[in-house]
Amino acid sequence: MKGDKLIIETWHIEAARQAGKLLLPLLTGSTGTFIITIAGESGSGKSEVAATLADVFSEQDIGSVILQQDDYFVYPPRTNEEMRRKNIAHVGLSEVRLDLLDRNLGDILEGRSEITKPLVIFEEDRITGETVRLEGARTVIVEGTYTTTLKNVHRRVFIDRTYIDTREKRKLRARETQDAFLEQVLKIEHDIISSHRSRADIIITGDYEAQVNDAKEGT
DSSP states (O other): OOOOOOOOOOHHHHHHHHHHHHHHHHHHTOOOEEEEEEEEESSSHHHHHHHHHHHHTTTTTTTEEEEGGGBBSOOOHHHHHHHHHHHHHGGGGGBBBBBHHHHHHHHTTTTTTTTEEEEEEETTEEEEEEEEEETTTEEEEEESGGGGGGGOOEEEEEEEEOTTTTTHHHHHHHHHHOSSHHHHHHHHHHHHHHHGGGOOEEEEEETTTTEEEETOOOO
């Protein structure tokens, strides 16, 4: 999403390095493009961990492309908030074109050298399109709240921090109106996203440690 702000802290770097140690052996032993998702609640650090994980891979001469779920929303940010305020039942997976994102990932797995995808222009509250070229990319990192549910993926990472844990971070980001309605939205999202934890291969804990999820369920 064009206009997104990243605030990278020490814990993002440490968590990404730990996750990288778990992922690198799988990545180097694979053929084709290796797809990783990073999911979690609003403000949990998905974008920052994704960017830092790409840096970790770059240190090993492994190129990455980052895709953001936010680009796949049906409506641009301000319009989507209006839709939510008109009817809070709008909140959920149906807000996002996850089917299109999965098709884009399927094209990548088939060896396409580029994909055409949506691009959200945050400040202009509109959605346009862009072509993403994949030459030199051994990994594609997909970050977003619901990305654990995607099918065309090799490994799933889940950041285990709730919307309550991330309140101060969200205030700094200043993307949403911080009010009681937002808390309702985040509670609904929490109930959805927390159920995805069991599908993840790697958990980044509340103490910012990356560990294999031994209790992973089938997807």
